[in-house]
Amino acid sequence: MCTTRVKRGGQPQDGPTHLGLMRVLFFFAVASTCEGCPDMCLCATQTVKCQNRDLDSIPQPLPDNTKSLFVTGNNITNLGVESFPTRLELLTDLYLNGNEIQSVDSTVFDNLPNLLRLDLTNNKILHFSARAFPVNNTLQVLNLSSAFKDRSSLDVLLSVLQSGILSQLTSLDLSNNDFVIFPGGIFTSLPKMTTLSLRNGSLIAVLNGTLTGPPLRDLDLRDNSLRELPNTTLAEFSLKPGLRVLLAGNPWRCDCFLEDLVEWLKDSELVTDRQNLTCVDPANMKQVHLLKLDASRLECNFSGDSKGVLETSYVFLGLVLALIGVIFLLVLYLNRKGIKRWMYNIRDACRDHMEGYHYRYEINSDPRLANLSINSDV
Numbered sequence: 001m002c003t004t005r006v007k008r009g010g011q012p013q014d015g016p017t018h019l020g021l022m023r024v025l026f027f028f029a030v031a032s033t034c035e036g037c038p039d040m041c042l043c044a045t046q047t048v049k050c051q052n053r054d055l056d057s058i059p060q061p062l063p064d065n066t067k068s069l070f071v072t073g074n075n076i077t078n079l080g081v082e083s084f085p086t087r088l089e090l091l092t093d094l095y096l097n098g099n100e101i102q103s104v105d106s107t108v109f110d111n112l113p114n115l116l117r118l119d120l121t122n123n124k125i126l127h128f129s130a131r132a133f134p135v136n137n138t139l140q141v142l143n144l145s146s147a148f149k150d151r152s153s154l155d156v157l158l159s160v161l162q163s164g165i166l167s168q169l170t171s172l173d174l175s176n177n178d179f180v181i182f183p184g185g186i187f188t189s190l191p192k193m194t195t196l197s198l199r200n201g202s203l204i205a206v207l208n209g210t211l212t213g214p215p216l217r218d219l220d221l222r223d224n225s226l227r228e229l230p231n232t233t234l235a236e237f238s239l240k241p242g243l244r245v246l247l248a249g250n251p252w253r254c255d256c257f258l259e260d261l262v263e264w265l266k267d268s269e270l271v272t273d274r275q276n277l278t279c280v281d282p283a284n285m286k287q288v289h290l291l292k293l294d295a296s297r298l299e300c301n302f303s304g305d306s307k308g309v310l311e312t313s314y315v316f317l318g319l320v321l322a323l324i325g326v327i328f329l330l331v332l333y334l335n336r337k338g339i340k341r342w343m344y345n346i347r348d349a350c351r352d353h354m355e356g357y358h359y360r361y362e363i364n365s366d367p368r369l370a371n372l373s374i375n376s377d378v
C-alpha cells in the first residue's frame with residue numbers, strides 16, 4: 001500500500017525543482033502516515049499477521065491504521081504496557097492464540113480503546129490483572145479456551161469477571177479449561193453476556209446462583225463431569241427465557257438422584273441435544289438414553305453398595321491384624337534368648353523390690369514407730 005502511493009505521488013510535475021520538493025514532501029508524508037510493516041509480519045489492508053515466528057513480544061511499531069492483528073503461534077510469555085506502546089484507535093480484533101502467555105498486566109489494553117474481539121486461546125495464564133482493560137472498554141467477544149495453566153487460575157479468572165470491567169461482553173468462551181466448579185455469582189458482573197461455553201471442562205456441578213445475572217441464550221456444558229443435575233440447577237435454567245443448553249458428553253449416573261432431571265427433560269425443550277444424553281452408570285444401564293428412562297423406576301442401591309464396601313474393609317482389617325501377629329511372633333522368636341534374660345532381670349528386680357517393700361511395710365506397721373513419726377511431725 002505504501003509503495004504504490006509513493007509511486008503515484010512521485011510522477012513528474014512541471015519542473016525539476018518541484019520534483020525534488022515533492023519527493024521530500026512525500027517522504028515526510030509517507031513516514032508520518034504509513035509506518036510500513038514490522039519485520040516478520042505480513043500486512044494487507046489493515047490486517048497485520050505475524051504468525052509462527054518464535055516472537056517473544058508484539059512487533060513494533062505497528063501501522064497506525066491496523067484493524068486486525070494476528071500474533072499467533074509465537075513465544076510471548078508476558079503482556080505488559082510495552083506490548084502496545086502507541087494508540088491504535090482502529091484496532092478491533094486481536095488474536096494472540098498459541099503463545100506461552102503467563103501474565104496479562106494492568107493497563108495492557110489501554111491503547112486499544114475500540115477492541116471488540118480478543119482471542120487468548122491456548123496460553124498458560126497464571127496472572128490476569130482485573131485492570132488489563134480500560135474503563136469503558138468495548139470488548140464483546142473474549143475467547144479464553146484452553147487459556148489457563150491449570151485449575152489454580154480460577155481466582156485470577158474470578159477477579160477479572162467480577163470486576164465489572166467487562167460490561168459490554170456478549171460472548172465468553174471458557175472451554176477446554178480444567179475448572180471443577182464455579183462459585184455462585186461468578187458471572188453476575190457480565191450484564192450483556194448471551195453466549196457462554198464451558199465445554200470440555202471438569203465441571204461436576206452447576207451451583208445455585210452460577211447463572212444469575214447475564215441474559216444467557218446459549219450455554220454449552222458438553223463434555224464435562226456432570227453426573228446429575230439437582231432441582232436448583234434446573235430451576236436456574238428455567239428462569240432464563242429463551243435459553244438453549246447443551247448437555248451431551250457428561251457421565252450421567254442413572255440412579256434415583258437423576259429422577260428430577262429425567263422428569264424435567266421430558267417436557268423441556270430447553271436442552272437442545274437431549275436426544276443425545278446417555279447413562280454411563282450403573283453398568284446395566286450403560287448407553288441407555290435418558291429420554292427413554294422411566295423416572296419412577298430409577299433406584300439407588302444404598303444397602304448393596306455399603307454392604308460390599310463394609311465386607312471389603314473387614315477382610316482388609318483381618319489381613320492387617322494377621323500380618324501384625326505374624327511379625328510379632330517372628331520378633332519374639334528371633335529374640336528368645338534376649339527375652340529370657342530380660343525376664344530373669346525383671347524377676348530379680350521384682351524380688352529385690354518386694355523385699356524392700358516388705359521391710360518398709362514392717363517398719364510402718366510397727367505402732368511404736370508410727371507414733372514416733374506423728375510426734376516428730378508435730
Ligand SMILES: *[C@@H]1O[C@H](CO)[C@@H](O)[C@H](O)[C@H]1NC(C)=O
Nearest residue numbers: 054055056074075076077100
Ligand atoms: C521461548 O522462550 C523461552 C524463554 O523465554 C526460551 O527458553 C525458549 O527456547 C523459546 N522457545 C522457542 C521455540 O523459541
Ligand SMILES: *[C@@H]1O[C@H](CO)[C@@H](O)[C@H](O)[C@H]1NC(C)=O
Nearest residue numbers: 110113133134135136137167
Ligand atoms: C466512561 O463513560 C462514562 C459515561 O459514558 C463517562 O462519564 C466517564 O468519564 C468515562 N470514563 C472514562 C475513564 O473514560
Ligand SMILES: *[C@@H]1O[C@H](CO)[C@@H](O)[C@H](O)[C@H]1NC(C)=O
Nearest residue numbers: 121141143144145171172173
Ligand atoms: C475460541 O477459540 C476456539 C479455538 O480456536 C474456537 O473453536 C472457538 O469457536 C472460539 N470461540 C469463540 C466464541 O469465538
Ligand SMILES: *[C@@H]1O[C@H](CO)[C@@H](O)[C@H](O)[C@H]1NC(C)=O
Nearest residue numbers: 146175176177178199200201
Ligand atoms: C479438553 O480439554 C483438555 C484440557 O483440559 C485438552 O487436553 C483436550 O485436548 C480437550 N479435548 C478436546 C476434544 O478439545
Ligand SMILES: *[C@@H]1O[C@H](CO)[C@@H](O)[C@H](O)[C@H]1NC(C)=O
Nearest residue numbers: 207208209210212231232235
Ligand atoms: C437459589 O438461589 C435463589 C436466588 O438466587 C434462592 O432464592 C434460592 O433459595 C436458592 N436455592 C437454594 C437451594 O439455595
Ligand SMILES: *[C@@H]1O[C@H](CO)[C@@H](O)[C@H](O)[C@H]1NC(C)=O
Nearest residue numbers: 230231232234259260261263
Ligand atoms: C424437584 O422438583 C419437582 C417438581 O417441581 C418435585 O416434584 C420434586 O419433588 C423435587 N425434588 C426434590 C429432590 O426436591
Ligand SMILES: *[C@@H]1O[C@H](CO)[C@@H](O)[C@H](O)[C@H]1NC(C)=O
Nearest residue numbers: 246248272273274275276277
Ligand atoms: C447427537 O449426536 C450426533 C452424533 O454424535 C450428532 O450428529 C448430532 O448432531 C447430535 N444431536 C444434537 C441435537 O446435538
Ligand SMILES: *[C@@H]1O[C@H](CO)[C@@H](O)[C@H](O)[C@H]1NC(C)=O
Nearest residue numbers: 254255282284299300301304
Ligand atoms: C442394585 O443391585 C442389584 C444386585 O446387587 C443389581 O442387579 C442392580 O442392577 C443394582 N441397581 C442399581 C440401580 O445399581
